[in-house]
Structure formats: C-alpha cells, structure tokens
Amino acid sequence: MSDLMESGGDDEGSESNSSSGGGVSSNVNRSDKSQSYNDNVERTASQPMGVPSSGNKRSLSMSSYGSSYSNHHRNNIEMSPSIDELCDTAASSLSSLSLNGPPGPGANRVIVIGAGISGLRAASVLKRHGVDVVILEARHDRIGGRMFTSRQPGKPPREIGAAWMHETVQNKLVSLISKLGINYYYDDGAPLYYTPWGPASSQFKAKKVCEEWVDYAEWLYTTNPDTPDRPAQEFIREYVRDHELLSKEERRWAPQALREVELWISINSDIASSKHLSYYVQERNLYVTGGYDTIVNYYSKPLLRDGQILLGVEVQDVNTEDDGKVTVSAIQNGQTFRFDADAVIVTVPLGVLKERMISFTPPMPQTFDEALDRYSYGALGKIFFEFDDVFWPKERDQIVFYPSPDDMLNKEHPVLNNAFVINNLYVVAGGLKELCIQTADPLTRELEAMTDEEIYSFFEPLFKVIRTEPYKDLPNLVSLEITQWTKDKYAGFGTYSAAKVGDEPDLFMDFLDQNHDSRIQFAGEHCSMLGNGCVHGAFGSGEIAAKNLLSQFHISYDGDNSVASSP
Numbered sequence: 001m002s003d004l005m006e007s008g009g010d011d012e013g014s015e016s017n018s019s020s021g022g023g024v025s026s027n028v029n030r031s032d033k034s035q036s037y038n039d040n041v042e043r044t045a046s047q048p049m050g051v052p053s054s055g056n057k058r059s060l061s062m063s064s065y066g067s068s069y070s071n072h073h074r075n076n077i078e079m080s081p082s083i084d085e086l087c088d089t090a091a092s093s094l095s096s097l098s099l100n101g102p103p104g105p106g107a108n109r110v111i112v113i114g115a116g117i118s119g120l121r122a123a124s125v126l127k128r129h130g131v132d133v134v135i136l137e138a139r140h141d142r143i144g145g146r147m148f149t150s151r152q153p154g155k156p157p158r159e160i161g162a163a164w165m166h167e168t169v170q171n172k173l174v175s176l177i178s179k180l181g182i183n184y185y186y187d188d189g190a191p192l193y194y195t196p197w198g199p200a201s202s203q204f205k206a207k208k209v210c211e212e213w214v215d216y217a218e219w220l221y222t223t224n225p226d227t228p229d230r231p232a233q234e235f236i237r238e239y240v241r242d243h244e245l246l247s248k249e250e251r252r253w254a255p256q257a258l259r260e261v262e263l264w265i266s267i268n269s270d271i272a273s274s275k276h277l278s279y280y281v282q283e284r285n286l287y288v289t290g291g292y293d294t295i296v297n298y299y300s301k302p303l304l305r306d307g308q309i310l311l312g313v314e315v316q317d318v319n320t321e322d323d324g325k326v327t328v329s330a331i332q333n334g335q336t337f338r339f340d341a342d343a344v345i346v347t348v349p350l351g352v353l354k355e356r357m358i359s360f361t362p363p364m365p366q367t368f369d370e371a372l373d374r375y376s377y378g379a380l381g382k383i384f385f386e387f388d389d390v391f392w393p394k395e396r397d398q399i400v401f402y403p404s405p406d407d408m409l410n411k412e413h414p415v416l417n418n419a420f421v422i423n424n425l426y427v428v429a430g431g432l433k434e435l436c437i438q439t440a441d442p443l444t445r446e447l448e449a450m451t452d453e454e455i456y457s458f459f460e461p462l463f464k465v466i467r468t469e470p471y472k473d474l475p476n477l478v479s480l481e482i483t484q485w486t487k488d489k490y491a492g493f494g495t496y497s498a499a500k501v502g503d504e505p506d507l508f509m510d511f512l513d514q515n516h517d518s519r520i521q522f523a524g525e526h527c528s529m530l531g532n533g534c535v536h537g538a539f540g541s542g543e544i545a546a547k548n549l550l551s552q553f554h555i556s557y558d559g560d561n562s563v564a565s566s567p
C-alpha cells in the first residue's frame with residue numbers, strides 16, 4: 001500500500017513562508033491577549049509568541065489586479081521549479097502532449113475539470129491511489145478558482161475570493177495552518193454596529209429580535225416542512241408586525257438587522273429563502289491573513305510537477321461513449337482537443353453549470369436540470385480601500401452597517417440603504433490602514449461595473465458615518481481594489497451557491513446520491529450541504545467524488561483521512 005500513500009507534503013510545507021510580505025503587516029494571533037495588534041511582531045502559527053519571523057523569503061511577483069483577472073497571484077518562491085514555472089509549463093501547447101494515447105497498463109484514467117480546491121483534492125486522492133489523473137483548467141494564468149490571493153509588491157496578501165476558514169471545529173483544512181505556518185486571525189470579537197445615524201448602543205436589540213425570528217422560522221420549517229417558502233425579508237416584517245411585545249424601534253430595525261446575513265449568503269434578503277436561510281455559522285471563523293494561496297500551492301505543486309494540470313483548456317462537452325468510456329472536448333487557443341478517459345469529475349462552479357457552458361452527450365437526466373433550476377447562485381463582492389491614515393474605530397475587528405429602514409430611505413446617499421460587513425484590517429491584519437467592505441447581489445454587480453472614482457464617491461458617505469472624528473476630513477485614499485467575479489465566465493458570473501425563495505438545494509443532493517456510481521461525478525462547493533458555499537465543503541466534495549470512482553475501479557480506499565499531506 002505504500003505506493004498509494006500521500007507523499008511530498010513536507011517539502012511543500014517548507015516553502016510556505018507565512019510572512020505577509022513587505023514588512024507592512026504584523027499579524028498576531030489575537031487569541032493571545034498578551035500581544036497588541038500593532039506591536040510589529042510578525043507571528044506565524046508555528047512560531048512561538050514573540051519570536052520575530054526570519055524575514056520575508058518570498059520574492060513577490062508583480063500583480064496588476066484591476067478591471068480584469070490578469071494578475072498572477074501565485075507565490076513566487078525562490079526554489080526550483082517555482083509555481084510560476086510549473087504553471088507556465090502547464091499552460092504550454094496541448095499539441096505537445098499525448099493525452100489521447102492509451103493510459104498505462106491497468107491504470108484507470110480520470111479527467112478532472114477545474115483546478116479549484118475540489119478538483120485539486122479529487123485529483124490528489126486519485127493520484128495517491130495510482131489513478132492516471134489529469135486536471136483540465138480553463139484559466140491560462142492561475143489555479144485555485146475562487147480561492148484567489150492578490151499579491152502586490154510591498155503589500156500583504158489580499159483575499160479576492162475566500163478569506164475565512166469557517167466552522168473551524170469540523171474544518172479539516174485548519175490543520176494546515178500550523179503545518180504550513182500560515183498567518184491567521186480569529187476575527188470573532190464583538191462587531192461594532194452602525195446605522196446611518198451613527199453607532200448603535202449596546203442595548204440596541206434589533207439583532208436579538210432578528211435572531212428570535214430566525215429561531216421561529218427554523219422551528220416552523222422543521223416541524224411543518226410543507227409550509228410554503230417565502231422571502232426572508234417579507235417574513236420577518238410580518239413577524240415583527242404581529243409580535244405584541246416589541247417596541248417601535250425593534251419593529252423598525254429587526255428587519256434591517258436581518259440584512260447582515262446578506263453578506264453571508266451573498267444575495268439580498270428580499271429574495272432569500274426563509275426555508276433554507278443559512279443564518280450565522282455558530283462556530284469560530286478564522287481569517288487567513290497569510291495567503292490562502294499557500295494551500296492551493298501546497299496541493300497543486302506535486303500535480304503540476306508531474307504534468308497533471310493543464311492550464312488554458314476550456315472544456316465544452318463531456319461525451320459518454322457506448323462502451324462507457326468518456327470523451328471530453330475542450331478548446332485551447334481556439335483549437336479543439338479531445339481527451340479520452342474512463343471517468344470524469346466535473347468541478348466547475350454552479351454558475352457555469354446553470355449557464356449550460358458545458359454540454360453532456362447524451363444529456364444528463366432530467367433530475368439534473370430540474371435540480372439546477374432550483375438552486376441559485378449569488379454574488380458576494382469585496383472592495384479593499386487603503387487610506388493613508390486610520391479614521392475608523394481601531395478596537396473591533398468587524399463593523400456591521402445596518403441600512404436605513406424603508407420608510408427612511410436616504411435618497412441623497414444610496415450607499416446608506418445597503419447592509420455591509422466591513423472587515424477592519426487594521427485589527428485583523430496587524431495595523432493595515434485598510435478596510436475590506438463586503439457587498440451582496442445585486443449591489444455587487446452594480447459596483448463591479450463602476451470605475452474606481454465612482455466606487456469611492458458611492459462609499460464616501462458611509463466613511464463619514466464611521467469616522468471617529470467627524471470634524472476632520474477623510475484621509476487620502478491610497479489604493480482601491482474590487483473583485484470582478486460577476487464578469488468572470490469561469491466563476492459562472494458570480495461567487496457561490498445560494499438559496500432564493502422556492503429553491504430546493506436538496507434536489508441537487510438527491511441527484512448526487514443517485515449519481516454516485518456514474519462515471520461522470522460532480523464536485524464543488526455546491527455539491528455538499530456540509531460546508532456548502534465554503535472552501536472546506538468544496539474540499540470534502542472532491543474527496544467524495546474521488547472515493548466514488550475508486551469504488552467503481554475496485555480500488556480500496558487507503559483510509560487516510562488527513563489533509564496534511566499533498567499527493
């Protein structure tokens with residue numbers, strides 16, 4: 001069994017310098033109360049407290065993240081071969097590759113479509129078990145999909161996609177934090193709540209009332225599953241209207257407090273399902289300040305090194321032949337290529353499936369299409385605002401903004417009619433003069449279509465609300481970086497799965513259950529209700545899809561459940 005064991009993990013671990021680059025940041029484990037966040041001591045998970053890091057070993061590659069995904073976010077670590085070099089090889093012309101030839105004697109060949117975390121995990125498990133596996137990735141310049149770290153010279157990494165490890169107790173990837181020495185921060189201190197009229201007092205009960213409604217809705221749909229679904233915002237308004245024990249202010253503000261959840265579920269609460277509302281994850285959340293790409297690189301490097309990831313290859317059709325073999329058609333640089341395999345794992349985002357960007361011949365069963373139509377896709381946006389001074393409260397890691405109620409809408413400053421979760425990177429990332437503002441669909445789409453100047457003007461009234469010294473001018477904006485997921489074809493023009501009114505995500509799970517012995521497997525964040533929408537959910541789904549195929553190939557799973565080793 002030794003040839004099936006995962007290997008090569010340790011050398012990957014050694015390269016994951018957790019320095020955040022540029023000497024700007026002083027990332028400190030906030031769980032240790034003895035450190036202050038601006039003490040200029042850079043700490044990694046594996047370093048004892050107070051021991052300065054050995055400096056920045058990374059030579060950072062230039063990234064020009066702006067209106068398009070043109071930047072290379074990879075760690076450019078000075079060792080040979082680097083991820084950059086390996087990626088360049090992976091993006092080389094397909095005509096020089098012999099994938100159409102027969103697989104090695106006795107080997108099963110699997111094509112994994114997509115090099116996000118689910119695809120990387122699936123391929124790693126299969127590789128470890130001796131399966132001849134190749135990942136086809138549409139992007140020509142990077143891997144990781146919706147895990148996307150923007151690295152710019154002299155700046156700490158910014159997470160354009162996933163930033164947190166959620167549900168840290170059950171999240172297997174947390175074990176990689178120490179192993180790879182990644183900087184982190186548990187940003188679950190009490191947030192500071194603001195309304196357009198300024199900070200809310202500690203006795204502001206809107207959130208408590210909102211939580212009461214969430215409990216009620218959960219009870220209702222659990223005990224009476226046939227109760228018709230309805231928009232979350234409409235439902236809570238009715239609830240507070242009929243609640244005899246609430247004050248006028250609580251009635252007015254509880255529905256506004258519900259809007260905080262929009263920044264979790266990525267869609268507006270006017271259209272969110274009450275029945276499938278994922279309210280707050282109760283467990284702790286860990287913000288990966290040292291670069292989530294360390295994990296992507298850890299899993300991808302052995303696959304890249306062995307030529308098992310091909311970049312710039314956009315899959316268009318998956319064809320199951322009469323003999324059960326599968327042929328995948330893809331384009332690279334306008335040329336069509338065909339790849340033969342015994343099985344395929346499709347890990348493209350739900351948005352890509354919903355847009356029918358990949359066709360299946362013969363078509364997938366009707367249950368697949370029906371399930372896709374009852375499963376929505378949202379758009380979480382992020383905007384990083386860097387200033388030359390800190391003008392917002394320095395003591396809390398998060399600021400939550402409750403927007404104007406409907407009867408008090410702000411016509412002059414529309415920004416104040418939206419909910420925001422604002423990550424205070426001054427606290428989270430050790431003294432950065434930077435805020436990361438998260439937005440939900442449909443505002444994300446509007447903002448991602450704006451110029452930087454328009455975006456700043458839109459947000460300026462909000463900055464004035466949260467500034468600590470209202471008599472002072474706002475400081476200068478140094479840089480602004482905004483996500484572009486809603487324009488990104490390979491992200492399915494959005495960010496992650498969501499449940500709108502009338503949706504039934506369980507239909508997709510039912511389809512997956514029925515599909516478990518098919519040669520066309522699916523994986524991705526949308527394929528699991530455990531960690532749905534999250535990195536760890538995607539990771540786990542890749543593992544399941546790989547195991548389903550191993551079982552079909554009559555290869556017994558080696559039982560290694562760890563994540564702390566790459567293939």
Ligand SMILES: Cc1cc2nc3c(=O)[nH]c(=O)nc-3n(C[C@H](O)[C@H](O)[C@H](O)COP(=O)(O)OP(=O)(O)OC[C@H]3O[C@@H](n4cnc5c(N)ncnc54)[C@H](O)[C@@H]3O)c2cc1C
Pocket residue numbers: 113114115116117118119136137138139143144145146147160161162163164165166313314315316347348349352357358380381382483485489490491494495496523524525526533534535536538
């Ligand atoms: C803004 C944002 C914030 C987020 N925040 C968090 C967070 O804090 N914590 C968390 O846990 N999760 C978060 N998520 C979700 C998390 O990033 C995803 O759930 C996870 O990364 C999805 O992995 P995946 O493998 O399912 O899909 P992906 O990472 O999208 O991988 C799919 C791959 O398929 C490729 N592809 C697409 N079409 C084709 C094609 N036709 N042919 C070949 N390849 C194709 C894509 O390029 C991509 O590389 C966030 C996501 C976004 C976008």
